[in-house]
Amino acid sequence: MKITWPWAKPKDNWLVLGASVLVAEGAGILGSIFTFSEISNWYVHLNKPFFSPPNWLFGPVWTLLYALMGVSAYLVWRKFQFGKKAHAFWHVYGTQLVLNTLWSIIFFGFKYTGLAYIEILALWYFIVRSIQEGHKIDKWSAYLLYPYIAWVSFASFLNLAVWLLN
Secondary structure, eight states: OOOOOGGGSSTTOHHHHHHHHHHHHHHHHHHHHHHHHHHHHTGGGSOOOTTOOOGGGHHHHHHHHHHHHHHHHHHHHHHHTTSGGGHHHHHHHHHHHHHHHHHHIIIIISOOHHHHHHHHHHHHHHHHHHHHHHHHHOHHHHHTTHHHHHHHHHHHHHHHHHHHHO
């Protein structure tokens, strides 16, 4: 006799949705450990380009982007969980999540702006791959990552400018 729990259904699983968002937000929280103190101690004193947004904007933008990442992952899980058809997505999604956290450590923790720029290019690539793999499974999974790739594209230019100006 097989027992089926109501929350174990692939569709309408609020627990998995919440966990997906929490995992993504957790990556952001981990990165923020290296970021928060350095915003006012180090980053504020750097030469920045004219297009640099105000520091207060980064927190809300990233919080929203991590939530979108989590929902994107949930939509893939809802279709194939961690099965063979979703394997490529989980590989690139997990890699981009690790690279996202690693960028904060390199840029703010170690203050290696040049290395951070190289790393953010790798991050950008894995976000694009996440979009491509997500689109094969659920188009909305891919669409939810478009703001993320747009912001990281902008952040890449900002990172490059900070590196060159300092």
